[in-house]
Amino acid sequence: MKDLVIQKEMNERAVLVGLITPQQPESKALEYLDELAFLADTAGAETVKVFTQKVDWPNPRTFVGKGKLEEIRAYVEENEIGMVIFDDDLSTKQVSNIERELGVKILDRTTLILDIFAKRAQTATAKTQVELAQYQYLLPRLTRMWTHLERQRGGIGMRGPGETQIETDRRIILDRISRLKKELESIDKQKNIQRKNRGKLTRVALVGYTNAGKSTLMNVLSKSEVFAENKLFATLDTTVRKVIIDNLPFLLTDTVGFIRKLPTHLVDSFKSTLDEVRDADILLHVVDISHPNFEEQIQVVNKTLQEVCGAAEKPMIMVFNKIDAFTFTPKDENDLTPRTRENISLKELEETWMSKLNGKCVFISAKKQINIDELKQMIYTDAKEIHLARFPYNDFLYQNYEFDEEE
Numbered sequence: 001m002k003d004l005v006i007q008k009e010m011n012e013r014a015v016l017v018g019l020i021t022p023q024q025p026e027s028k029a030l031e032y033l034d035e036l037a038f039l040a041d042t043a044g045a046e047t048v049k050v051f052t053q054k055v056d057w058p059n060p061r062t063f064v065g066k067g068k069l070e071e072i073r074a075y076v077e078e079n080e081i082g083m084v085i086f087d088d089d090l091s092t093k094q095v096s097n098i099e100r101e102l103g104v105k106i107l108d109r110t111t112l113i114l115d116i117f118a119k120r121a122q123t124a125t126a127k128t129q130v131e132l133a134q135y136q137y138l139l140p141r142l143t144r145m146w147t148h149l150e151r152q153r154g155g156i157g158m159r160g161p162g163e164t165q166i167e168t169d170r171r172i173i174l175d176r177i178s179r180l181k182k183e184l185e186s187i188d189k190q191k192n193i194q195r196k197n198r199g200k201l202t203r204v205a206l207v208g209y210t211n212a213g214k215s216t217l218m219n220v221l222s223k224s225e226v227f228a229e230n231k232l233f234a235t236l237d238t239t240v241r242k243v244i245i246d247n248l249p250f251l252l253t254d255t256v257g258f259i260r261k262l263p264t265h266l267v268d269s270f271k272s273t274l275d276e277v278r279d280a281d282i283l284l285h286v287v288d289i290s291h292p293n294f295e296e297q298i299q300v301v302n303k304t305l306q307e308v309c310g311a312a313e314k315p316m317i318m319v320f321n322k323i324d325a326f327t328f329t330p331k332d333e334n335d336l337t338p339r340t341r342e343n344i345s346l347k348e349l350e351e352t353w354m355s356k357l358n359g360k361c362v363f364i365s366a367k368k369q370i371n372i373d374e375l376k377q378m379i380y381t382d383a384k385e386i387h388l389a390r391f392p393y394n395d396f397l398y399q400n401y402e403f404d405e406e407e
Contacts, residue, residue: 014045018087020054036087043116062097073102092141132180139173200390202250202383205280209297210257212286213321217366218254245380258304281386283316290325318361324368
């Protein structure tokens with residue numbers, strides 16, 4: 001297998017490439033490229049320049065046009081660039097053609113995300129999930145460049161008559177995918193048993209866009225030390241903690257963050273993580289209110305919850321996080337241009353979303369621990385209703401003492 005995990009030196013220099021199309025206007029393309037730069041930084045690369053091109057559709061041979069490719073090549077050669085990262089998936093043919101023209105490493109968005117996941121995976125479960133996603137991504141992209149995949153001992157049944165090298169490679173990949181899927185099936189069974197052993201306690205799951213602050217909030221609510229960092233996909237492994245608010249016990253789960261253009265292979269592989277969301281009684285949808293396009297991030301998460309988890313209709317509390325980082329520029333009263341996120345105050349947003357969600361939202365700062373008590377009260381109100389429906393009131397205290405503090 002060609003190792004999809006990119007072996008990088010510190011601060012490897014990279015340039016980014018994106019397209020402006022009728023379906024993706026310039027403002028949207030630049031926003032996606034900003035996110036791609038954050039992904040590159042998370043992976044350990046330094047973005048030194050961004051290239052865009054306005055076209056009707058991607059060039060089937062080189063993604064960008066011939067003139068733009070020559071412009072990129074000149075910049076790469078003059079500035080000692082180590083790799084070029086494209087914001088959309090590339091075909092095997094496109095990667096091969098672009099590599100031939102530029103002479104450096106070529107990545108697309110999915111390859112970059114897979115690299116980050118491989119780097120972040122800590123437990124055997126996460127590592128198996130990422131490895132499966134890597135092989136599933138690799139399979140349709142097999143070419144003769146993968147000939148080192150064959151490590152055969154020879155013998156009867158090892159190769160069919162007339163079988164080509166690429167067919168051998170494909171068979172090797174399919175065998176490994178089958179083995180990894182069996183391993184994940186075994187892991188899923190163990191996870192299901194663990195979930196059943198937790199009893200009928202109310203389950204609250206943190207969901208949201210990557211880097212919205214879920215792990216930081218997890219630490220605040222559970223008084224634990226889940227790894228949190230200002231990077232995309234800082235944590236991949238599902239973490240479950242028992243939390244008690246005013247003598248009411250419930251289980252709090254931190255899950256992997258969502259992102260636009262999330263590779264379907266990763267979604268399929270992280271089934272056990274998504275099962276935690278499916279089994280949750282209450283969702284805490286954590287939103288980075290300081291992000292200029294937080295509303296689109298909300299839509300991405302809700303769409304993913306609906307399509308992948310079937311959990312969009314679950315009881316949900318919107319948690320607008322990072323109010324300490326929120327900034328805006330007041331709009332001049334003579335300015336007749338439409339209102340934008342940049343000139344709407346936090347108070348106006350609070351009133352707007354409170355009205356939209358009938359008060360089922362709260363504005364906090366997990367980092368500064370602002371309005372955390374208000375959030376706890378909202379969780380307590382919803383969790384208590386579910387808890388009392390499951391347990392006779394006389395058993396309430398026994399449930400508090402019989403459950404271990406951590407899973």
